[in-house]
Amino acid sequence: MICAAQDGRARYLQRQREVNRQVRRSTPGAEGARTDVCARDRRGRAARRAARVRRMSLHAHKLVCITLHMGVTAAVAGASGYGGGELLRLLLAHPEIEIGALAANTSVGLPVTDVHPNLPDLSGRVFTDAETLAAAEADVVFLALPHGQSAAVAATLPSTVRVVDLGADHRLADPEAWRRAYGGEHAGTWTYGLPELPGARARIAASRRVAAPGCYPTASTLALAPLLAAGLVEPQDLNVVAASGTSGAGRSAKVNLLGSEVMGDLTAYKVGTHQHRPEIVQALSGVAGTAVSLSFTPVLAPLPRGILATCSGRATPGTDADAVYEALRSAYAGEPFVRVLPPGRWPHAAATLGGNAVHVQGTFDAESGRAIVVSAIDNLGKGAAGQALQCANLMLGLSETAGLTAQGIAP
Incomplete structure (x- = not known):
């Protein structure tokens, strides 16, 4: 019985297909209409595929942009001083830089908030020794150290790392002028980091070592x-x-x-x-x-x-x-x-x-x-930490104003 029913169903479907073919052959334009429908279907599928590709491309572009701008890490030497503390305050508000190692040789092991109670977002962080910076894998290192101390730390850092010196060690081009002003041996000259001077922005952006002005x-x-x-x-x-x-x-x-x-x-x-x-x-x-x-x-x-x-x-x-x-x-x-x-x-x-x-x-x-x-x-702003961050933004290819403001807090 089941086999007979299946055979009957098959014969019925075969007759229906034959009838449909006869109708299409006898109806003018029917085949063309069917062709048009198929063509429209193909165009629709192609458009949907193109839209999916565009969405995927946009998503990939966003991922590239995020990849380019995420994971920028800054380390700070001399982070316990006034200039270092102001730099940390600015970095906490920076949209694209994360704070990495914080070195302060006079405060090793101390909680950061013991020294800078105005920075509660750094609760749980402690100061380390400057010797740890070489292995910190930072993209940029800020040296907020007294004069005569930056050069030794800078010498331990990889040449690929961008370094901004807030101290005086690398500002002067004349070794004799350095000796008269500071004493000791001249550490060499880095790009002078005052962006508002003619031609300075391009020089800063192309440099991996920048001396922020006093x-x-x-x-x-x-x-x-x-x-x-x-x-x-x-x-x-x-x-x-x-x-x-x-x-x-x-x-x-x-x-x-x-x-x-x-x-x-x-x-x-x-x-x-x-x-x-x-x-x-x-x-x-x-x-x-x-x-x-x-x-x-x-x-x-x-x-x-x-x-x-x-x-x-x-x-x-x-x-x-x-x-x-x-x-x-x-x-x-x-x-x-x-x-x-x-x-x-x-x-x-x-x-x-x-x-x-x-x-x-x-x-x-x-x-x-x-x-x-x-x-x-x-x-402490344009005269130190703010200027250093302005230079770092240029060196990293970020917006020059990122993390900075021209607005004061007076009174």
């Missing part, structure tokens, strides 16, 4: 460079008087930095002999295209952080206040961190605190014949 040189150079470049001041008669907060002297205990010694007082120090003078001269001579002569007087101010620098030069004929202002405006148009204040407004150091900003304003003193520019920075 705080006083940053404030002074960015104030006077536009005037020298525009020929508005004579290179042989430059003067800088700059007041700085106490954090610029580092974290080591010193009697002259005690609160009772500093508060309510202003003190000039190292007048005519400060170690940053040759660095300012070197940077400004490069801009002027000739050797400059500079008088530099630093002043210790009763502030934790911040620098206000009053910089001037003997004006060339034809210089006036409008020319000074236009030189600043033109030099820093489009710069993300340099703000030329509106006419009549002068920089406040407090307005730059916590940011990577530089505020500048200029004028012309007709009585003395001098062009004057006042600049303000956070000595």
Whole structure:
């Protein structure tokens, strides 16, 4: 019975197929319509396959982008100091850099938050010895060490690792100038990391070793460079008087930095002999295209952080206040961190605190014949950690402004 039913079913299906063929042959256009339907089906399948390929390609592109920008690790030597602590604060907010080894030879084994209680996201981390950095597998290493200590650590790092030195060891090109300012042997010269100087960005981006400028040189150079470049001041008669907060002297205990010694007082120090003078001269001579002569007087101010620098030069004929202002405006148009204040407004150091900003304003003193520019920075920001991170961003091919802000935290 089952076999008979199956045979009957087979004969029925065969007759139906024959009828369908007869209908298609006898109906004009039916075969063409069927062909059109098939063609549309094929085109539809092809379109769906193409869409899937596009989606897969987009997904692959995203994976490549993520791969390129993930896993960028930064290690820090000297992480227990003021500059190192500020750098850690900035790195914690960086969208593409993770914090790796944290070395501090004077604090080995101590929890990071014991030294930097303002960084609770680093709870559970402890400081290690600087010798561990060579095996840390970091993409970039920051050296936030006192002068004379960076070179030895840098020598242990692989040549493929990008290194930014916040110290002075690699800033000066002249070995004799180094010996006069700091003593000891010159460690060599690295690319100078002041991105706002002409041509500096390309040099920084192409380098694996960068020396971040000092705080006083940053404030002074960015104030006077536009005037020298525009020929508005004579290179042989430059003067800088700059007041700085106490954090610029580092974290080591010193009697002259005690609160009772500093508060309510202003003190000039190292007048005519400060170690940053040759660095300012070197940077400004490069801009002027000739050797400059500079008088530099630093002043210790009763502030934790911040620098206000009053910089001037003997004006060339034809210089006036409008020319000074236009030189600043033109030099820093489009710069993300340099703000030329509106006419009549002068920089406040407090307005730059916590940011990577530089505020500048200029004028012309007709009585003395001098062009004057006042600049303000956070000595721990644009004068140290912020500038170092700005350079690292360029070296790593990241956005120059990543993890940085031009906004201050005042009051």
